[in-house]
Amino acid sequence: MKKTILVFGMLILALLLLFQFSKYAIISGDLKVELIVAAIAIVFFFVGIYINKKSLSKSDTTIANINKEKIKELDISNREYEVLQKIAEGLSNKEIAEQLFLSESTIKTHVSSLLVKLDAKRRTQAITKAKSFEIL
């Protein structure tokens, strides 16, 4: 967040400087008009691209924010969420157990409570529901 503000601030500052410089250059006639116009065009072209990308990634972040709230809303614990992610990766209970250094029965417990909390009958349905809740 702070980073974004800083970057945008710097950007605006740079643009204002460019603005002032171009005005000065045109009036004093040090540079050719074409060059200045082209420079402004190019700079603002890329600024447009940059801003657009920023706003797109911002909307992604917004979705990511909804996620965490939804997870809390569904009362899904940290471990359960971890297991959910592994399920979505296509791992079996045994493989998840190995990766998290837990027993398979523990994974089964987590999976069962996940299915209840997500109102799913199967792990595959848990994946689709989780995605519809924008949790994954």
Add this chain to the structure above:
Amino acid sequence: MKKTILVFGMLILALLLLFQFSKYAIISGDLKVELIVAAIAIVFFFVGIYINKKSLSKSDTTIANINKEKIKELDISNREYEVLQKIAEGLSNKEIAEQLFLSESTIKTHVSSLLVKLDAKRRTQAITKAKSFEIL
């Protein structure tokens, strides 16, 4: 495709006109320098945004094209793909059988061959692999 080329052509033409006009305006001194610079900046800013969006939507289309080719490449038949989609929706073999008016054993046959073709051990892994292949 033709539409895109047309739009881009018009855009470039408009920009060249703007370019020439700004040159004329600055030299003849009809308009204030600030206004012209601001106008160029704004126009190119939005052009940047526009181009960026175009390129993003283009890449989406490309991904959609890869899909069908990849399905053929993996030698996945129509029915198998249909079953794959149902799996991704989180349905059980029984439910898929009911929806497609087939027996459960037929679905099992399709699922098994899908797992082989996608090189997956489980239906959940089939989902993730299919998505990585941009098939779903």
Add this chain to the structure above:
DNA sequence: TTTTAACTCATACTAAAGTACCAAAGTTCT
């Protein structure tokens, strides 16, 4: 008209997945 490929279905298994119930150990908050 064969042949090929896709689609269908069955049986008999094995292997996972999932349920139900219980219980101990560890955290966190008061």
Add this chain to the structure above:
DNA sequence: AGAACTTTGGTACTTTAGTATGAGTTAAAA
């Protein structure tokens, strides 16, 4: 320290999933 919750794990059992194999049907291509 005690309450409340999370995490962990076990047993026993039921239900799906998945494999292997074989076989009949259909539609299109050679």
